[in-house]
Amino acid sequence: MMDKFAVHECRYQGSGIRIEFSRSYLHENFTWQLVVTRDATEQDLEMNHELEQVGDQIWSTVVEINNCPYCGEKVA
Numbered sequence: 001m002m003d004k005f006a007v008h009e010c011r012y013q014g015s016g017i018r019i020e021f022s023r024s025y026l027h028e029n030f031t032w033q034l035v036v037t038r039d040a041t042e043q044d045l046e047m048n049h050e051l052e053q054v055g056d057q058i059w060s061t062v063v064e065i066n067n068c069p070y071c072g073e074k075v076a
Contacts, residue, residue, distance in 0.1 A: 008021075008075050010068050018034075019032065033062050034062070039056065
């Protein structure tokens with residue numbers, strides 16, 4: 001198994017979504033992970049004055065995976 005960062009390029013995934021092979025947040029092993037992030041828009045800035053600029057990350061979630069949920073390709 002690899003021990004360096006890699007990205008699965010899937011033509012079906014949307015913006016704010018990455019499928020990457022990286023060090024797990026839960027343990028020291030490298031795993032394939034689905035990373036979903038939500039970045040601030042102009043509308044978010046208007047509604048929440050604690051956000052500073054468009055593109056600031058509002059939240060993210062990481063899930064370890066074995067297959068790409070978009071194309072089905074085995075990544076692990």
